[in-house]
Structures are given as structure tokens and as C-alpha cells.
Amino acid sequence: MKLYFARKFLMLPLVLLGVSILVFLAIRALPGDPARLMAGPEATQEAVDNMRIRLGLDQNLFEQYASFLWAALHGDFGISIQSKLPVTSEIAERFPHTLALALCSYIFATFIGVPAGVIAATNKGRWPDQIVMLIAIAGASMANFWLALMSMNLFSVQLGWLPLLGASNWQSFIMPTFALGLFPTALIARMTRSSMVEVLSQDYVRTARAKGLSNAVVYRKHALRNALIPIVTIIGLNFGSVLGGAVVTETVFNWPGIGRLLVDSVSYRDYPMIQALILLAVVCVVLMNFLADMIIAALNPRIRFD
Amino acid sequence: MQRSAKVRFNLLSTRSRQLTLALAVTMAALMGGTAYAQSVLTVLQAEAPRSMDPGDHTASVTSTILEPMYEGLVLRNKDLKIAPSLATEWTNSEAGKVWTFKLRPGVKFHDGTPFNAEAVVHSFARFLDKGRGLAAAGRITAVIASIKAIDDTTVEFTLKAPYSGFLTLLTTNTAKIVGEKADVAGKLGTVPVGTGAFKFVEWKSGEYVLEARNDSYWGAKPSMDELKFTWSGEASVLSMSVQAGNADVVYPLPPTFAPTVKNNPDLKLLNTEGSFVYWMSLNTKLKPLDDVKVRQALNFATDRGALVAALLRGYGTAANSPLAPTNPFYDKSLATYTYDPAKAKALLSEAGLPNGFTMTTAVAQRDAPIAEALQGMWAKIGVTLEIRNQESGVWSKTAFADPAGKQADNLASTIASWSSGSFNPDLQLRPLYATASWSPGGANLGFFSDPHLDELINKGAAEIDDAKAKVIYNEAQKLINEEAPHVLLYSRRDLVATSAKVSNVWMTPGGVVTVQYAIKAK
Numbered sequence: 001m002k003l004y005f006a007r008k009f010l011m012l013p014l015v016l017l018g019v020s021i022l023v024f025l026a027i028r029a030l031p032g033d034p035a036r037l038m039a040g041p042e043a044t045q046e047a048v049d050n051m052r053i054r055l056g057l058d059q060n061l062f063e064q065y066a067s068f069l070w071a072a073l074h075g076d077f078g079i080s081i082q083s084k085l086p087v088t089s090e091i092a093e094r095f096p097h098t099l100a101l102a103l104c105s106y107i108f109a110t111f112i113g114v115p116a117g118v119i120a121a122t123n124k125g126r127w128p129d130q131i132v133m134l135i136a137i138a139g140a141s142m143a144n145f146w147l148a149l150m151s152m153n154l155f156s157v158q159l160g161w162l163p164l165l166g167a168s169n170w171q172s173f174i175m176p177t178f179a180l181g182l183f184p185t186a187l188i189a190r191m192t193r194s195s196m197v198e199v200l201s202q203d204y205v206r207t208a209r210a211k212g213l214s215n216a217v218v219y220r221k222h223a224l225r226n227a228l229i230p231i232v233t234i235i236g237l238n239f240g241s242v243l244g245g246a247v248v249t250e251t252v253f254n255w256p257g258i259g260r261l262l263v264d265s266v267s268y269r270d271y272p273m274i275q276a277l278i279l280l281a282v283v284c285v286v287l288m289n290f291l292a293d294m295i296i297a298a299l300n301p302r303i304r305f306d
Numbered sequence: 307m308q309r310s311a312k313v314r315f316n317l318l319s320t321r322s323r324q325l326t327l328a329l330a331v332t333m334a335a336l337m338g339g340t341a342y343a344q345s346v347l348t349v350l351q352a353e354a355p356r357s358m359d360p361g362d363h364t365a366s367v368t369s370t371i372l373e374p375m376y377e378g379l380v381l382r383n384k385d386l387k388i389a390p391s392l393a394t395e396w397t398n399s400e401a402g403k404v405w406t407f408k409l410r411p412g413v414k415f416h417d418g419t420p421f422n423a424e425a426v427v428h429s430f431a432r433f434l435d436k437g438r439g440l441a442a443a444g445r446i447t448a449v450i451a452s453i454k455a456i457d458d459t460t461v462e463f464t465l466k467a468p469y470s471g472f473l474t475l476l477t478t479n480t481a482k483i484v485g486e487k488a489d490v491a492g493k494l495g496t497v498p499v500g501t502g503a504f505k506f507v508e509w510k511s512g513e514y515v516l517e518a519r520n521d522s523y524w525g526a527k528p529s530m531d532e533l534k535f536t537w538s539g540e541a542s543v544l545s546m547s548v549q550a551g552n553a554d555v556v557y558p559l560p561p562t563f564a565p566t567v568k569n570n571p572d573l574k575l576l577n578t579e580g581s582f583v584y585w586m587s588l589n590t591k592l593k594p595l596d597d598v599k600v601r602q603a604l605n606f607a608t609d610r611g612a613l614v615a616a617l618l619r620g621y622g623t624a625a626n627s628p629l630a631p632t633n634p635f636y637d638k639s640l641a642t643y644t645y646d647p648a649k650a651k652a653l654l655s656e657a658g659l660p661n662g663f664t665m666t667t668a669v670a671q672r673d674a675p676i677a678e679a680l681q682g683m684w685a686k687i688g689v690t691l692e693i694r695n696q697e698s699g700v701w702s703k704t705a706f707a708d709p710a711g712k713q714a715d716n717l718a719s720t721i722a723s724w725s726s727g728s729f730n731p732d733l734q735l736r737p738l739y740a741t742a743s744w745s746p747g748g749a750n751l752g753f754f755s756d757p758h759l760d761e762l763i764n765k766g767a768a769e770i771d772d773a774k775a776k777v778i779y780n781e782a783q784k785l786i787n788e789e790a791p792h793v794l795l796y797s798r799r800d801l802v803a804t805s806a807k808v809s810n811v812w813m814t815p816g817g818v819v820t821v822q823y824a825i826k827a828k
Contacts, residue, residue, distance in 0.1 A: 032699030036706060036746075045747040050439030083511055084357060084495040090511045149542055156550045164552045165538065166513065254538050256512035263539070264354060264512075269699050 005294070012286055016279060020072070023278045024065050027271055034081055034269035055081055057271075068275065078272035082265065087276045091258060095280070097167055098250070098257030102242050104173055105181030106235070113185040114224075114231065117192020122219060124197055132189060139186030144245055148179040148252040165254035172253075180249045184238055191234045195227040202226075229296055236292025240285045344531035347808070347824050350544055350553035354537045355515060358498040358506070359489075360482040361433060361440045366725070366817030369479035370557070371515050371535045374528075374822035375416075376482035376500030379407050379426070380473055384812060384820075388473050392421065392483055392501065402468035402770040409459040413524045415485040416505040423455035428486040430463075442480040449475060468768045470775055471730030479818070503528045503822055529810075529825045548573060548803045554826065555811055557819050559801040561619040567803040576802040577621065581630045581725040581815035583734070584676065584795040586667065587751040589718050591709055595665070595752075599657040601790040605643035606650035607687045608680065614796050617675055621801060625794035627783045628734060632797075632815040634772070635731040635779040640787060643794075650687045662688020665718035669693060670701035673721050676795065706745045709753050720751045723798075725816050731779050732767045739763070739786055754791035 035052035052058050056067070071078060077087040120132040155175060156164040163172040199205065200223055208222045246259035254260070258277055265273040351370060356363040360372050379393035393407040413421040430453045432438055433446035451466045465472060475481055485499030493499075498506045503525065504517040515535040519528055536553070538544060545563035547553040549570065559567065559575070567575045588595045588604070595601055610624035623631055626642035654662060669677040674695045681691040694717075696704060705720045726733035737743050741760050743750040762782040769775040787794075800813045807827040812820050 030699070031703045032697075033703055036702055037699060046436075047439065047441070047444045048746070050436065050443075051441065054439045082354070082356060085511060093510075094512055149540075152543070152546055156552075157546050160550065164547055164550045165536070165543065251538075252540055252543065254513075254536065254543070256510070261512055267698060 005290070008290060008293075012283070015286060016282065019282045020069065020275070020279060021065070023275050024068065025061075027269075027274050028061065030269065032269050034271060037269055068272075077276040080265075080273045081270040082268040082273070087272050090261070090273070091276060091280060094256055094258050094261055097255060098243075098246055098259055101167075101173070101176055101180060101249070101255060101257060102239075102246060104177040105184065105242060108177050108181040109184035109188050110235070112181075113188025114192050116185075116189040117231075118196055118219060118224065120189065120193040121196030121200065122215075129193075133193070136186040136189045139182045140190070142182065144179045144183065145248045145252050147182065148175065148249060151175050151179065152252070167255055176249050176253045176255055179253075180242065180245050183245060184235070184242060187234060187238060188231060191231050192227065195230045196223060199223045199227045225299065228299055232292050232295050232299065236289050236295075239288035240281070243281050243284065345529070345826055346532040346534055347530045347555065347821060347826055348534045348536065348553045349555045349557070349819070349821055350547050351535065351537045351557055352539065352541075352544065354512075355509075355535070357441070357495045358509060358515075359440070359494040360479045360484065360500075361429075361442050361446075362495060364442050364445075364480075367537070367557075369816075369818045370821070372479055372482070372498065372500075373502075373818060373820065374504035374517055374533055375498050375502040375506055376479070376484065377502050378476050378478070378481050378483065379409075380476050382474075382477045382814060386814070388477065392426075396473075398472075398770075400468075402470070402472070402768075403465050405463045405465070405472060406456070407461050407463075409461065410524065411459055413501050414522060415487075415499050415501055416520060417485050417487060417499045419485055419487050421483065421501050422458050423461045424458075425486050426461045426483055427453050427455050428489065429483045430481075432489065445475065445478070445480050468770060469732075470767060470770050470772075471732050474730045504533055507532070528822055530822075533821060545803070548805065551805065554808050555802060555804045555819065555821060555824075557800075557802045557813075558817070559803045561617075561621040561801065563803070564619060564621060564801055572806050574804045574806050574808070576800075576804065576811070576813060578800045578802075578813045579623070579630075579632050579815070580798045580800040580817075581632045582723045582800075582817070583625055583628065583630050583725070583797045584673070584721070584723045585625065585628070586676075586680070586719050586721045586793040586795065587738075588790070588792055589712055589752050590755075590791050591753045592713065592716070592718050594657065594659060594663055595718055597657045598789060599653045600659065600663075601793075602643070603650040603653035603657070603687065604684065604689065604793050605790050606646045606653065607684050607689065608643070608793055608795070609645040609683055610642070610794075610796055611645070612683075613676065613679055616679065618796065618798060621799040622796045623799070625796050626787070628738060628786050628792070628794065629731055629779075629783060630725070630734075630797045630815070633726070633731055633734070635776055637780045637783045640780075640783055643790075647686050654687060654689075660688075662690065664690040664692065666692045666694060666716060667719040667721060668701055668704045668717055669695055669721040670698045671695055672698070673723070676721055680793075705751055706749075708746055709744065712753075719793075721795075722749070722751060724749065731782075732763065735763050735779075735782060735786075736767070739791065752791050754789070756785065756789060759785050759789075 035048050035055060035057060056064065080087050080090055083090060116132045120129040123129045152164055152175065155162040162174055166172055205218060205222055208218045246257060247262055249255065250257045250259035251263050262277045265277065351367045353367050355368045355371050356365050357368065360376050377391050379391060380388050381391040383389045392410050392413065394410050396405060396407045398405045409423060415421055430446060430450060433440055433443045449465055449469050449472065450463055452464045454462055456462055482500060484494055488494050488497065488499035496509065503520055503523045505520040507516040507518050509515045517533045519531055541560045544556045544559060545566065548556045564575060567573045588601050590596055614620060614622040614624055624642065627637055627640050629636040654660060667677055677693045681693060684691050704717065705722060707715060724734060724738060737749045739750055739754055739759060740763050741755040744753050745751050759782060762778055766775050766778040766782060769778060800817065802813055802819055804811055808824055810823045810825045814820055
């Protein structure tokens with residue numbers, strides 16, 4: 001199994017290389033000229049051309065990619081077209097904000113979603129199950145920007161309980177965490193429910209009950225541990241969608257993370273920044289899946305990946 | 307209590323303790339609370355600053371952030387009159403071709419270096435250096451031929467030709483005087499150094515720009531200790547933020563939210579005549595729009611009053627001239643195309659199109675409602691408007707295509723807006739209607755060309771006598787209106803919402819909010 005993880009780890013640079021080529025070509029295929037956008041609408045053609053030279057966009061694609069790759073291998077992702085700051089230092093400043101928000105949402109989603117799913121499964125078909133599933137369906141289908149704007153209006157503008165924008169204190173985590181965490185919460189609750197329902201019908205659960213174990217022990221020690229495997233998989237696989245959700249949530253809440261940075265970078269065609277951000281997202285998703293695999297292996301020693 | 311907490315902490319396994327600790331540290335680092343003992347004015351705008359160098363951007367929201375830190379030789383005061391700033395007096399000779407400025411002595415930049423003739427020369431010479439490629443260079447290089455220091459406190463500009471808008475140009479953000487040392491070190495884009503009443507503290511990417519009062523400022527000291535600028539692309543967030551007391555000043559306030567602000571006693575609405583003119587540029591090289599009758603027909607088929615009422619909630623003025631009403635050369639008496647579908651239909655028949663025709667328009671997403679409204683209005687005269695609703699970067703590429711590109715693309719029109727904020731009609735008429743300004747080199751997006759108009763534009767720019775210039779510009783406006791290379795739509799009023807506690811904040815036409823003199827009641 002060590003071999004499996006080692007191999008997966010060694011694949012990462014190859015994945016990144018492939019993604020870097022794709023991203024590099026894809027963002028240049030976008031219509032829109034960063035030199036024109038930076039120089040502004042009243043700039044003369046000469047000014048736009050000068051800007052293009054300054055941004056290094058006058059070179060052919062191969063030259064541009066080669067110099068990007070060479071610099072990237074040395075840890076230099078270039079200078080942001082928009083802010084003129086080094087891409088790496090800007091991301092280093094903003095990534096912790098996104099990470100903290102994603103982590104809070106994950107914790108929120110797990111601590112609400114798993115118990116809710118267990119309650120639903122152990123009360124299958126009765127009212128607690130119906131209420132939990134109703135909320136889960138609503139949560140999974142609600143647009144998070146709408147939810148964000150509504151909660152901002154209620155809790156900040158009308159009631160004045162929570163800060164409206166930014167990441168200045170712990171209270172400012174509450175609304176973004178909720179907005180970003182609602183979808184994974186709903187997903188985890190539904191996954192936990194169906195996984196638990198399946199496990200609870202297994203023979204070994206009946207055996208455990210026959211031994212005279214209490215419901216609490218059966219659920220926690222015998223059922224949940226086995227039911228957790230698909231749940232961990234879902235959590236791992238959904239990290240990408242949480243990052244995607246962060247783009248919207250951060251924009252609405254003025255959260256100084258990389259999601260909002262990505263939106264701004266796309267509208268300015270800030271090529272170096274977009275490239276670096278997407279590569280970072282890929283690394284995150286790959287590492288998260290990797291982590292999920294390891295947790296699954298730890299949860300169920302029978303699972304072998306090789 | 308303390309002991310039991312410690313014991314419980316010890317009960318956790320080493321690994322989970324490390325994890326908890328790491329988490330706590332991360333959270334604590336992020337949560338460093340900000341407490342203000344000083345008076346801070348918070349300004350929330352619609353977009354992030356593009357640069358801290360006034361010469362390297364052309365965005366009005368960036369100007370709002372930079373204005374308190376930088377000064378020009380002259381300024382436009384609250385009454386919108388030109389007044390001395392870093393220059394105390396000035397003269398011109400050779401019919402306005404050579405300008406001499408006497409500089410204010412004893413002024414220092416924020417980095418301690420002295421302000422003198424050399425600094426002024428450097429601030430302008432950097433635009434003339436083609437290798438630099440500064441974003442706003444075009445504004446300077448079009449006008450100024452050379453600049454030299456006569457002595458330590460005197461500079462002399464030689465213009466390419468006499469230019470009536472020269473002093474106005476010097477009031478713009480582009481013409482601010484920057485610290486030479488910082489500029490040569492290549493740091494100005496991120497760490498601004500000027501002579502203004504506020505000095506730079508911090509630009510936290512994605513969060514804010516913070517400025518603090520410059521205690522060694524030569525002029526009157528501002529009332530606020532700090533200015534904090536933040537930004538959000540969400541229109542409803544701008545409105546909520548001033549309501550929640552999160553921001554003291556928000557700009558631009560979308561007209562939809564104006565009634566809410568107006569009816570709230572804790573807020574104030576600053577509602578000033580704006581300088582942004584919206585129009586649809588018609589491709590005069592493409593059939594059937596090469597026929598002036600067709601272009602006029604579209605103008606008669608447009609109900610501008612309805613556009614202002616529906617899209618701007620009344621916070622705008624139906625356009626009758628390519629110049630905004632804020633422009634001193636704006637001709638109010640110019641007859642507009644009053645809404646008259648019957649006349650429009652008659653004109654189309656005269657042009658041999660009694661059943662109308664089909665045309666395309668490219669519009670940026672934010673302006674798409676304009677296109678949809680026009681589509682409805684023009685359907686009544688048989689004109690089918692096909693809308694290409696585009697993301698702003700894509701739109702800018704489509705809109706600024708060259709004649710061959712638009713021909714191949716079959717692009718008949720583009721919806722755009724323009725502000726020549728700083729009062730100079732040349733900055734509006736030349737880029738939008740002169741033959742030399744055909745896109746992509748300028749913003750004449752419909753390739754309009756009229757030799758007599760080109761002549762008028764040049765004559766107007768060279769005329770320093772305002773009364774004589776007015777005659778020339780009136781003729782130019784009339785000509786443009788009759789030739790109708792566009793469908794003029796409206797000018798938008800500038801709306802700013804502030805807390806009722808804040809006073810002495812105003813809007814300069816062109817979208818720059820002046821906040822450095824703000825006073826905030828406790």
C-alpha cells in the first residue's frame with residue numbers, strides 16, 4: 001500500500017505539468033486582450049502595444065510557456081498584471097483565508113451532517129427522518145449567493161448582530177461558513193443516511209444487537225465506522241466543489257481569499273495569476289483525495305489500494 | 307477551572323493536540339481584531355485599485371483612492387474652478403503653446419525628498435519615455451512635446467500645439483506629481499509616494515488600502531486621521547454596507563437602491579449631474595447603416611425618456627449631445643431626436659427599407675438591459691436587433707475591432723459609455739468621432755469620418771478663448787447630431803451614498819469622489 005501512495009505522490013508533478021499546459025492554453029483561448037484591458041479604453045494602439053511588450057505577451061505561445069515553466073520551477077509565478085505584485089506573495093497572503101473558511105465549513109458540515117444523517121437513518125421513515133431530509137434537499141438546492149445575501153440583510157443590516165463584510169474577527173466567519181458549508185452539510189447528511197441505512201441491515205449489526213449491546217454502542221462502534229467509508233470519500237471528492245463555492249461566497253462577503261482573487265483575475269485577464277491559482281486548486285484537490293484515501297485505509301484495514 | 311481544562315487538554319492524544327494547536331494558531335492569526343481609536347473614514351467602491359501609480363491606470367475608482375495622496379500643479383476645487391496646488395502661479399505665451407509654472411517652495415514628498423522642478427520634469431518625462439509604456443501615457447503624449455526646469459522652482463512646458471484643455475489635463479489623476487526616487491526604484495505601482503494630505507500606510511491585496519494623515523502636509527490639515535478604501539463587485543453589497551454602518555461612503559450606488567438610501571434618516575444621497583454619456587455607436591461602414599437616414603430613423607425610434615425612467619429610475623438625463631450636461635461646452639439648446647416612430651418609419655421608407663431590417667449589437671453584460679429595451683422599441687419600426695451579450699473582456703475585444711474585423715463579424719453596433727470627466731470637450735469628441743480615432747487606435751467604434759468635423763475638433767482644441775471655442779464646439783455638436791453616427795441614449799447621474807454623519811464629501815464629474823476633506827461627526 002505504501003507503494004500505492006508513493007506512486008500517487010510521484011504522479012503529482014506529472015498531473016501538474018499536464019494541467020499547466022491545459023490552463024496556459026485555455027486562458028489564452030479566452031477572447032479578450034489583457035494589454036487592452038490594462039491600458040484602458042482610451043489608450044492608443046501604440047500604448048496597447050507597449051503594454052503588450054511590458055507584459056511579455058508579444059512573444060509566441062511556446063516562448064511564453066517555456067519562460068513560464070522555467071520560472072515556475074524556480075518558484076516564480078510572475079508578476080500579477082492587475083496588482084503588479086508577485087503572484088506568489090499575493091497568493092501566500094490570501095490562501096490562508098480561503099483555507100480557514102473551507103476548514104470551518106468542513107467542520108461545520110461534518111459536525112452537523114453526520115449526526116443529522118445518523119438521526120435520519122435510525123428514525124427511517126418517521127418524522128425526524130423526514131425533517132432532516134427536507135432540510136437537506138433545500139440545503140443542497142439553494143443557491144449559496146442568494147442565501148448569503150439574505151442572511152447578510154437579516155443579520156447585519158436589519159438586526160446588526162454580525163459583521164457584514166471581510167474577515168476581521170471570529171464573528172465574521174459565521175455567515176460565510178454557513179453559506180459555504182450548507183451544501184456539503186446537506187450532501188453529507190444524505191450520504192450518511194443512505195450509508196447507515198444500508199449498514200444497519202447487515203448481518204453483523206443484527207449479531208451485535210443479539211449480543212445484547214445497547215443501540216448507542218451498535219450505532220457508534222459497529223454501524224457508523226463502516227458507514228463512514230463512503231462519507232469520507234464524498235468529503236474528499238467534494239473539496240473541489242467547496243473551492244468552487246468559495247469563489248461565490250468570497251465575492252459576496254468580500255472575503256480576502258483566493259476565490260475572490262480568481263474572479264478579479266479572470267475579469268482582468270490576469271494570466272499569471274489565473275495560472276497559479278488554478279494550479280494551486282489542482283494541488284489542493286489531489287492532496288485532498290490522497291488524504292481521503294489514507295483515512296479510508298485507516299478506517300477499514302481490509303481496504304488495500306494495490 | 308484552569309486545572310481541569312489543562313487536564314482535559316492533556317488527555318487528547320499528541321497528534322490531535324498538534325492539530326488543535328495548528329488550527330488555533332491559524333484562526334488566531336486570521337482573527338487579529340482591528341480596533342480604531344482614531345477617526346477613520348471607510349469608503350467602499352465597486353472595483354479594486356489597478357495601481358498605486360497615478361500614471362499607470364485610467365480608472366476613476368483608482369483615482370478616488372490616489373487623490374488624497376498625490377497632488378498636481380493645479381487642482382479643481384469644490385466649485386469646480388481651477389485653483390493653485392503645487393504651482394502657485396502660471397503664465398502662457400506663444401498663443402498657449404508654452405506654459406510656465408512657478409512652484410510652491412518648501413514642499414516635501416512623503417519619503418522626505420524635496421518637491422522641486424526636477425520632480426515635476428521627471429513626473430512628465432516618464433510618459434514621454436516610450437519604453438515605459440505607462441497606461442495613461444497617451445493622454446500626456448498627445449499634448450505635451452517637452453518639459454524643462456528653468457530653475458529650482460520654475461518649469462516650462464512646450465505643447466505640440468496650443469491646447470485649450472491644458473490646465474484641465476493638469477488637474478487629472480494622470481498628471482499628478484510623483485516622488486522621483488520611488489518611481490526610479492520601480493516601486494510606485496505598489497507603494498505610492500506623493501505630496502498629498504494623506505500618506506500611504508498599507509495596500510492589503512483583496513482587502514483595503516489604508517492611508518493616514520500626513521502631519522507635515524503644507525496645506526490645511528484634514529479632519530480625518532485615516533482613510534480606508536475597500537471594494538466589492540456586488541451592487542447590493544454596496545447598499546447594504548452603508549446601511550449596516552460598515553462603510554461611510556459608497557460609490558457608485560446603483561439607482562435601484564437610491565430610494566432606500568433617500569428614505570433612511572441615517573444616510574445621505576449625493577446626487578450630482580454625471581459625466582458618463584451612454585450611446586450606441588453605429589457602424590457607418592456597414593449597410594444599411596452607411597445611410598444617414600437609417601441612422602436618424604433609429605434615433606427617432608428611441609424613447610430616451612423611457613430608458614431613463616426604467617433603467618436609471620429617473621436618475622439620468624436623456625442625451626441630446628455627445629457632450630454631457632456637466633461639460634461647459636454642452637449645448638443645451640441642441641434639438642434632440644424626440645421619440646417619433648412614425649417619422650422613423652417614414653425615414654426608413656425613404657431609405658428603401660419600408661419593412662425594416664436586421665442588425666446586431668455587442669453589449670457588455672452590465673449594459674445588456676439597454677440593448678433589451680432598444681430591441682423592444684425598434685421592433686415597432688420593423689428593426690430586429692440581435693443582441694450579443696458579452697463578458698466585459700470579450701466585449702472590449704469585439705468593440706475595439708478594426709473596420710475589417712467588424713465587417714467580417716457583421717457587427718452593426720456597439721453599446722458603450724464614455725466620460726471626459728475633466729470638462730474638456732476635446733477628450734470626448736476627439737476619441738469618439740475623429741477620423742484618426744477609428745478603433746482599435748481610438749474609441750470611434752463606428753468608423754465615422756467627416757473632414758469638416760475633424761477640422762472643427764482641431765480648431766476647438768487650439769482655441770484658448772472659451773467664447774470662441776464655444777462657437778466651434780456648438781457647430782461640432784450640431785454636425786455630429788445631424789450625421790448621427792450613433793444613437794445617443796442618456797447621461798447617468800452620479801450617485802454616492804454616505805452616512806448622515808459624514809459631510810464635505812463631493813463628486814467631481816468623471817467619477818472621482820473627493821473624500822480627503824471629509825468631516826465625520828461623532
